[in-house]
Amino acid sequence: MSIEESIQNTDTTSPPEPETATEPAPPVQRPRRRILRTVGLIAVAAVIGLVGGTAVGYGIQADREPTALPPLNQPGLAYPSKPLPKGQEPEPPSAKDDHQAKAQGDLRKLLVPMPAGARSAGEDGWQSLDAYADSYTRPESALEDELDSGIRRIASRAWLVGEYKRVEVDLVQYRPGSTLGAVDHVMQQQRIATREDKSASLGQPVKGSSDGRYFVYPVRREAGYLDMYEARAFIARGDIAITILMSDTHKIAESEIRSLAERQLGRL
Template sequence: MPAPDPGAEPPIRSAPRRRRVGRTIALIAVAAVIGLVGGTAVGYGIQAEREPTPLPPLNQPALAYPKPLPKGQKATPLPASEDRQAKAQGDLRKLLVPKPAGAKDDEFAGDDDGWMSPDVFASVFTKPAKAFSYQLELEQRRIAARSWKTGEHRHVEVRLIQYRAGAGLGAQDHIEDQQSYMPDEEYAGSEGEELKGSTNGRYYVFPVEREAGYLDLYEARAYFHRGDIAVEIFMSDTKKIAEKDIRSLAERQLARL
């Protein structure tokens, strides 16, 4: 066998044949697109030949609430006893819960005819001037109040504070402010209990307050609002106040609004 020529180039090694995958995939993709476009075009053609389906009317009285009255029939207004708005615009004192049978009037400052003046209302706060100014901002309108005494030392006072109707929410703001203080130790020290029949009302029974040389002091309160009327109920005694006492009184007052 002759010796290889050192000057000759090495033989070329043939590469293995590869499949032309790219071309196959491209052909499949093109076919799929053509099929999709064609199917869509056929679908539009079928729809175009069909009769149009009418859409349901936007105004459907049958689904309205409250149901529309029959033709020719007029709405009957609520009687005054059931119209809360009408009651609230009348004599606010008539909405106060009546004092229990046998209870004695317990007159408070400024109460000569069932009305409490704004300055007297503000005077019971820790900072009267600030409270008075804040109530003006809330657009306080009028205050009806009633207080009485039962037994030897039990005192009860109920206030209806009405605010002017408008963009503000005076009654709600005032009640939420008062409720925010109740968890503090110097007040009820708790979140209180929900008042049945009200979405916002709560009642509180305070821990006993003892001081040398004085009788024990027990206190309970309730706060809630309905519409533009905020309700405050105060109860104090030298004996323990049952939770049902403040709750039932608050429920009776709520039922009158």
């Protein structure tokens, strides 16, 4: 073989090409710890920002001058710096003007007097709580309710006119406290009076009272007995509850129970 043929054989023979990779590269996973750490840093930064903002706000408010409050609607409510000289003190209100002084005195003196020609029906003066509770249909329950309401004392007066007409007036006083014993007592009695079958009326207001009412009931008839008429009044005056019960075998005029309720209220 000649030298030229050797050179040609050498040029035509090419070296083998390297093999290329055909398998895909595995996916790159981000570390979750870094994400959690980032969220934690954001939360801490938010708390620091809130605390810092609050501190800056307090600092700004502390550096400001205090704002004066507007004047009161009643600027003349100041007390004197020293008591008045002797002999110039204001006189205490009289018993006529001081309603509380009346209520703290002898309650029996505030009872309306018996009319001319009437005779006592047994109740005239102080009445025990037991006797007062016995007048209810359920004495034990009534006694418990009155004790819970803070009952203090009872002044009563009852009289008879003619053969069958009977009138009773009770002044029930309650101790001062968080509950309004007199008002609760009157409201309860008025609710009972309106629920009874013999009275479909809500009663009539008593002049001079914000919550007092009087009731006149229709006749009650029963075989073998005389006809029975009734009228009642319930009024609250401070810590005193007024109860007026009237019964007769003849019709009771509305003006009669109304006049008696107004006169008894006026004595308080």
